[in-house]
Amino acid sequence: MASPGATGRSQPAPLSGEDPRLAQKRAAASAAAELLADGLRVGLGTGSTVAPLLPAIAARGLQGLRCVATSPATERTAVALGLRVEPLEDVGELDIAIDGADQVDPACWLIKGGGGAHTREKIVAAAASVFVVIVSADKPVPELRAPVPLELVPFGVQSTLRTLAPAELRAVPPSPDGGLIADYLGPVGDPAELAATLSATPGVVEHGLFGPEMVSLVLIGGEDGVQRRTGGRGAL
Numbered sequence: 001m002a003s004p005g006a007t008g009r010s011q012p013a014p015l016s017g018e019d020p021r022l023a024q025k026r027a028a029a030s031a032a033a034e035l036l037a038d039g040l041r042v043g044l045g046t047g048s049t050v051a052p053l054l055p056a057i058a059a060r061g062l063q064g065l066r067c068v069a070t071s072p073a074t075e076r077t078a079v080a081l082g083l084r085v086e087p088l089e090d091v092g093e094l095d096i097a098i099d100g101a102d103q104v105d106p107a108c109w110l111i112k113g114g115g116g117a118h119t120r121e122k123i124v125a126a127a128a129s130v131f132v133v134i135v136s137a138d139k140p141v142p143e144l145r146a147p148v149p150l151e152l153v154p155f156g157v158q159s160t161l162r163t164l165a166p167a168e169l170r171a172v173p174p175s176p177d178g179g180l181i182a183d184y185l186g187p188v189g190d191p192a193e194l195a196a197t198l199s200a201t202p203g204v205v206e207h208g209l210f211g212p213e214m215v216s217l218v219l220i221g222g223e224d225g226v227q228r229r230t231g232g233r234g235a236l
């Protein structure tokens with residue numbers, strides 16, 4: 001894998017009148033694309049921060065990249081950009097996965113799943129040796145707060161929601177795997193305790209809490225460049 005290199009150098013300027021978070025997302029995405037090298041097997045996340053990552057990867061012109069997408073939208077865009085996208089089953093283990101997040105706490109606990117893709121995103125992150133999170137400067141928070149995204153089995157979903165209360169279904173289509181997307185709306189408190197409770201609730205396919213042990217590196221785009229925060233998964 002390429003050396004992470006210095007950060008703070010790839011800071012695409014905000015376009016006139018543009019939400020500054022978009023430039024921050026481009027900066028974090030560009031820094032992540034620089035981590036890649038020829039022949040890597042790469043997991044691609046989902047969302048508006050991954051959106052500029054895909055052209056940044058394509059622009060590197062790397063040879064032999066094999067990509068796995070976490071959503072149909074990411075797959076469509078990646079393929080249109082000329083990236084080779086294959087099923088996770090065909091690629092097997094991944095060298096690196098890169099994805100956005102909704103919140104990042106000081107210990108590198110994440111909330112993900114704003115786009116409802118957290119189940120596939122967690123599977124892809126777990127299949128990768130390195131998981132890099134790319135975010136704009138508004139995503140780091142002192143402590144995680146609801147909503148915590150959920151994917152639920154359709155059977156008995158009202159019963160599952162009562163068990164999880166307060167929780168509600170989102171008015172969105174099911175996931176590509178047939179799960180219903182919902183949000184837990186109660187207090188987060190200790191994220192490890194809540195993650196264990198959610199995982200142990202019958203009917204919950206997956207929740208959007210990602211522990212620091214999954215995270216290798218967080219790249220935070222800001223006005224002064226890209227800040228790095230090391231997660232609990234070891235160095236790149």
Ligand code: 5RP
Pocket residue numbers: 045046047048049050099100101102111112113114115116117118121
């Ligand atoms: C999708 C996700 C996204 O990574 C998360 O919602 C962040 O999205 P964005 O980059 O658009 O802010 O988990 O399921």
